[in-house]
Amino acid sequence: MLLAAAGTAYEFARAAEPVLRPLVDGQVSTLADLAAAAGLEAADVAAVVGDLLDGQACRVPKVTHCL
Template identity: 55%
Template sequence: MSAAGSRFEFAPAAEAVLRPLVDGRTLDLASLAETAGLALEDVVGLVQELVAGQAATVGSLL
């Protein structure tokens, strides 16, 4: 994946997390983990990479 001038490489299992984000959907991390069938900690780590690389932002659903 290329975003914000950076190139990111992820395991194939990450597609289930990345697809909704690339499609522009707003989801909480628990929903992403459940949808992808991954541990919440793994999804948090992936999202942290995206945020650190300025390829994603984290907001509040409140």
């Protein structure tokens, strides 16, 4: 699947759609929540989100507490 954000086109496997959809919709999600929704390992989700963070296509909100 193709995602265009922050002036860059990102190509991801179709399996990444459940990870990307909440982010595109502006939902605040944890890596664990995204991994569970997609049926993927947290490390795989972190790689997808890391690519978007590197390209400034998403951001990490200010952390006010730890879980």
